[in-house]
Every structure is written in C-alpha cells, then in structure tokens.
Amino acid sequence: MTIIQPRTAPGTLELLPRQQMVFQHMLDTIRRGFERFGFVPVETPVFELKDVLLTKSGGETEKQVYFVQSTGSLQQGHEADLALRFDLTVPLARYVAEHERELVFPFRRYQIQRVYRGERAQRGRFREFYQCDIDVIGKDKLDPAYDAELPAIIVRIFEELNVGEFTIHFSNRKILLGLLASFGIDDAEKQKLVLRDIDKLDKIGRPKVREALVDLGLKDIIADRLLSLITHTGSKEELLAALRAEKAEHPVFLQGLMELSQIVVSLKALGVAENRTRLNLAIARGLDYYTGTVYETFIDAHPEFGSVCSGGRYDDLAGLYTKSKLPGVGLSIGLTRLYDQLNMHNLLPQVPHNVQILITQLDPQLSSVYLSLGTELRHAGYNVENYLEPAKLDKQLKYADRAGIPLAIIIGENEQSKGNVLIKDLMAKSQLELPRTELINRLKNIIHHKD
C-alpha cells in the first residue's frame, strides 16, 4: 500500500504534547483572568452563514475568507453558503443581536476560540490562530469606567503569564480628531489620513511623519504641536496637563479628555501599577471601527513582536443585525502568534508536566498493587500514570524521563514485603524508600496537587 505523507496544512500551528501543556497553561491563565473579573463565557460555531458573515463587501478581510461547503452541496452545483469566522467580533455582534432579549446588559463576555484567515503563507503568519477576546457591550450607553477595567484585566493576565515586562499603551481617538477639528481640519477624510500617518510614527520616524502631515496641508506650527503631543514621554498626568494646556474647546476633544482622565483615575483605584500603562497619543489604530479609547500592548524587551493585545471602544457593535444601539469596548489577545514569538525567543513560561507521578510495573505479579496505588493517589489529588506494558524498569524510567514526568514510584517484591515504596526523583536523580502508609503525606512536601 502507498503511504500518504502525514502533514498539516500550511499556516497552522500544531504542538507536541509538552508544548501543548504550555499553550494550555496560557489559555487557562487567560480564561481565569477573564473570569476573575466577572466575565461570562461564549462560544460560537466555527462557521457562519455567508450572508451573515460577509456584510462589508470588498473589505481586505473578505479577500481572506475561507468558504465551507459540504460534499452534497458541492455535488448539487451550489455555491458555498458557509464561511469560517475571521475574527470573534462579527460573531459577537451576530450573537448579541440574535440573543438580545435573553442577555443582560452591560453584557460582559469572553470568548477564546480559533479564527481563520487565508493569509499568504510565511513564517509567523497563521491561517488558523487563537483569539482570546473580552468585550463589554452596553445597551444605548456604556460608561467610560469600563474602558479602565479592561486594561486592568489584561495587566493581571500578562503578569500571571510571566512573559516579561510589558506596557499597555492607550489613547482616545477623540483627542486627535477633536484637536484637528479645533485647528480647523474637520474634513473626515483628511482627519483619517492624518491619523494614518501618525500611526506610522514607529515605523518611519518623526521627520517623515512631519513631512507627511505638512504634505496633507497642516501648517508647520500645527504639525509640530501634534508631534510634540504624540511623542510626549512624560507621565499620564503630565500629558493630560499638556492636553489641557492646548485649551482646545472642540466638544469632541473635551469629551476625549474627560474619558482619558477618568481612565487614569480608575486605573489607580483598580491598583494597576503606574508603569504598566502608558498614555500614548501615537496609538491611533488604523481601524475606523474604533471611536474612543484605543489600546495596544507591547512586550518591553521585544517591541518587534508588535502589539500582542489590542482593542478599543466602538460606538455601535451590531448595527448590521439590529436597530438597537450597542456601544462596547473590547480587547483581544492573539495567542497563537504570541506563543510562536515567545517560543522563537525562548521566552515561554516554565510549566510543570500535567502528569506528576509514573507508577512503574516492576513485577507483573504485583499489578493489582500498582493499579490500586494509582487509584489511591488520584483520589488524593495527583495526576498519575500507571505503566501497564511489561518492560524493563530502565525502559520505563527512560519513558518517564523523556516524557517529562518528574517522579516515578517503584515497588518490587522486596519493597512490597517490607510494606515500602521507592520514590525516584527523575530530575534530581535521587531516590527515597519509605513506608507506603506515609507516601501521601510525604508527597505533599515533594509536589503540589494539580487542582
């Protein structure tokens, strides 16, 4: 028979079990953080009806959509009527609109699932990747206080993820838009172009951004004022003071200033360390979708990773699906890409093996002893594997060592007759013989329970 070469589709990340444990630990940490702040879980189907999912015809994302079609539909010559979700925001909008009457608002949901984009295949680009999203949706209105809560959650999660120092940069699009309007630049298209140029600051540098702004028709003095604000490196309070000193009176600017000030106060009340967040007006985010606060998160030592958690405030989540006005604010962690980048830089957190103890099988006559010891240790809260294959002890210990299991328990005829067990620490290469009756008590000092 011909052998089919086993391989995964390009653009997917598949992990070996030991790596999967690290990934799972990160997913669990994120979920626990979301739940700790009182968010509730949602999962949606991987595919949506095409006419529901693809509403903004011609957009960039639409070109990357994966269509789904059953064999039956294909044989009947139909067109595909399903498509894989490309983010978790459109499914959220559809979900909230569909279940509007059954939900309570403010609706605080988290969603951790994979999404799909037909990206060009290249290192670090994924066609299938996890997004970990958190959003608060209001009915008709949503207090700016929620804009401070979300970064507080992300701070807690990234601290627990233990992936190095990081900073959440935030801004409010109303500040720059209001400033521009107060400078007399109130054409929406032109404002958009200005914001797009400002967004490039990191990539092209201050002089080139200045040049671009002047090319757009901004006066030198105004371009300089904008640039001095967006490159401001002082504290949040200093930057807020600088903004107040602008004395701009455009209502959009004043609204943005009020929202920003409230975030700064709330972050303090939430106990978020000062250096974890930075008010940075250069964070403009290209997406028109955002209408107020915007966020980007950077690993301090690795700005080249780009933003690892982004989001913002939007005026209306689900206008395509409902007449209700549903403003919201959300943040999203792109976990697959983050994992991949951390992995490439050997920055992944150390995570203990799921399995804590391997009970070896030294003497097949004692197999009942091994099995009932396994049951006893599991009841005591440990994750335990019984090696059930007849094999030399050396091979079994090597198996545990290769798999990454830290402890092995050995009971031979000799130990059994004395009522003892032998614990082998495979990392420390040490061993310890003790009475079986003391085993569970002694294990408490050697390893921690799994839950």
Add this chain to the structure above:
Amino acid sequence: MTIIQPRTAPGTLELLPRQQMVFQHMLDTIRRGFERFGFVPVETPVFELKDVLLTKSGGETEKQVYFVQSTGSLQQGHEADLALRFDLTVPLARYVAEHERELVFPFRRYQIQRVYRGERAQRGRFREFYQCDIDVIGKDKLDPAYDAELPAIIVRIFEELNVGEFTIHFSNRKILLGLLASFGIDDAEKQKLVLRDIDKLDKIGRPKVREALVDLGLKDIIADRLLSLITHTGSKEELLAALRAEKAEHPVFLQGLMELSQIVVSLKALGVAENRTRLNLAIARGLDYYTGTVYETFIDAHPEFGSVCSGGRYDDLAGLYTKSKLPGVGLSIGLTRLYDQLNMHNLLPQVPHNVQILITQLDPQLSSVYLSLGTELRHAGYNVENYLEPAKLDKQLKYADRAGIPLAIIIGENEQSKGNVLIKDLMAKSQLELPRTELINRLKNIIHHKD
C-alpha cells in the same frame, strides 16, 4: 440600512452564557478526568489537507465532509484542497505518524475539540459537535491492561459529571468471531453479517435476530447458543464461566477470552464498582475498524439516548501514513449530543455561576472604594464583577439576579462612614451588614473560592 437577520447555521449548538457555563463545566470535568489518569493534551488544526484526510474513498463519512477553500483559491478556479475533520481519530493517526520520532510510546493522549459532518439537518443531529477522545497508542504492541484502564477513567468522569446512573457495556469482538470460526463459520464476509445482525438486538429484538441468523445459514442450535450468550444477564464472572463452558478452542476465541478475563481482574484492582460495567456480548459495533475490546456507555434511565461514550481496540492506527505498526485503544464522548439530550430531559448538572459577587455602585462618589474592594476580593480568590454603569440600585440588583450572580455587595454613604459593607444574598433574599475588615473571613463561610 437593511438589517440582516442574525442567525446561526443549521446543525450548530450555540448556548446562552448560563448554559455555556454548564457546558464548560462538563468539558472541564472530562479534561480533569483524563489528566488525572496521566494523559497528555493534543490539539490539531480544524482542517486537514484533503488528500491526507480523505483516504478511504467512497465511505459514508466521506459523503458528509465539508470542504474548505479560500477566496483566492476560489477565484483562481482551483478545487478545494482542505477539508474539516469529521472525527479526531484520523487527525490522531496523522499526528502520531507525523511526529512518531518525537513521541514516547505508549502514547497516551486526550483531545477535546469540535468535529464537522454534513448531516441532514434534524433535531438532535449536529453538523458541528464536540468530541472528547482518549486513546493509548503502542508501538508494535499494546498490553490488554490498557483496555481496562480506559473504562475506569470514563467511570470516574461520568460519576463526576453527575448525570445519573450509567453502565459501560463491553465485549471483545474476538469472542464472537472466534466462536463463529469454531462453529465452522470462518468466512469473513459472513462473520461480518452475523455481527451486524447481532448489533441490531436492541432495536429489533431476539426473535427477529434469530430469524436473521438462521437466514444466514446458522443452524438453529448454534443460533440459540449465540443468542443465549449475547442475552446473558448474569455477572461478568458468570458470563466468563459460560464462555469457558463452550470449550471452543479456536485461537481467536481463546485470545479474546484471555483479554476479557484480564479486563475483569484489572477493573477490580482499579476500584471500579461492580455495577458500573457490564460484560455484554451483544455489543458488536458495526465498525470493522475495531479488532478486540469494544465499549458502549448507556445512561441507565435513558437507553434511548443511545451510547454516550463508545470506542474500542484497533490493531493498527496509522497504516495509511506510516509503515510502523501502531495498535491502540480509545474511547470518545460525544459531548454536544449528550448535553443536548440531558438538556431536553432537564438532567443537566447544577453548576454555580462563574461570577460569585457583584459589587454595586450606589454612590458614584465612592467609585474608588468599589474598585479597590473588587481588586481585594479578586486577590482573595473570588470572581467579582464591579457594576460600573450609573444606575438605580434596584436595577443593579435585578441585573445580578437575572444574570444568576448569587451575592451583591452594597456600600452607601452610611455603610462607608461606619466602615461597614452590606452583603445581599439574592437567592435567600437575605442581607447582612458587617465590618469591611471582616468581609473576606466571613465570605469563606458563604461561598467557595473558584480555584
């Protein structure tokens, strides 16, 4: 603007948050059970390359496959080269073959993911559903002891799921095949037809099965002997004794008998309660894929649910992808269908709300007090929501009640000046005022931590 009606694709199960918590609790319980027995996690991409996934051309499952194609590929007139997985077994085979050198054997993995089948749309049939799979794969050989360990894991999980009494029925295909051979029926096709008829016992009853067996050419006396074995209602030991009394000497039968006997002994050593498992020779499982032990699990009070956890032993997992011989044994819980059936019969387990405490916002002047109390309670291990929208207290309490959050904390000017907090139990409709300094200690008696 026209409103697009928000709706999910047919054949998908989408849950409201309170239901999702129950589903998530079931997923967590299953995963914890798998890990408790020392299994390691694997996740595979939702789609596989078409030529890798679809190898058994013309099979029933193949007709139900969903093909996946990106916009770009579609525009270029290509055929779809990706397809959604329809189970977790083919991806496991591909995974083990692909990563063979990096894995340790016996390879014990669990995988909890969704799979896709283009089923005809009808109540209770899902096109997207969760499978929770556990398998042990050996290299060249795999001891029958693993065939006892798997049902022990499932017993523990279903007990924890708390969905009523259940029984794992098991058999070994070698018994009936060996018996048939010893009766002189050794044509593989005919054996298959006999097993298929026996599999229908539940549906068509004993007389019709007898008729079918006689139609297949079995002598009356042999049909009756078979029927008395497959309808045997005695204990495992009594049925094993009845099998030994057959004195059949065909090696396949003897091998099956040895394997069954070993399972019975090992189940005892693993501490599995006698009534949780039943040796039932009528469990033949149509799939030729299985070569030894087979399992089906029934909720005692609801046999009409069908088997809620099935599986068995196979000789060779990945013959299509590797020349290595990889025997294995596995079991799979179809969770989406089980959830749906339990839900229809109001049998779902009671699961506490993820969020334990709502801190209301009575006086916006005290918002910093509310936020820092939230942080304090979260550090103490509670899942806490801060209500941040300015709203009447009544509305906030109604929100908590509708969402299903059990406790609300209220601090008004009055409580704040006394250094007190008010705890409102929304189920018991009772309340309690106590000094804030005592709050965390007193909460311990009211609710449990989340982890």
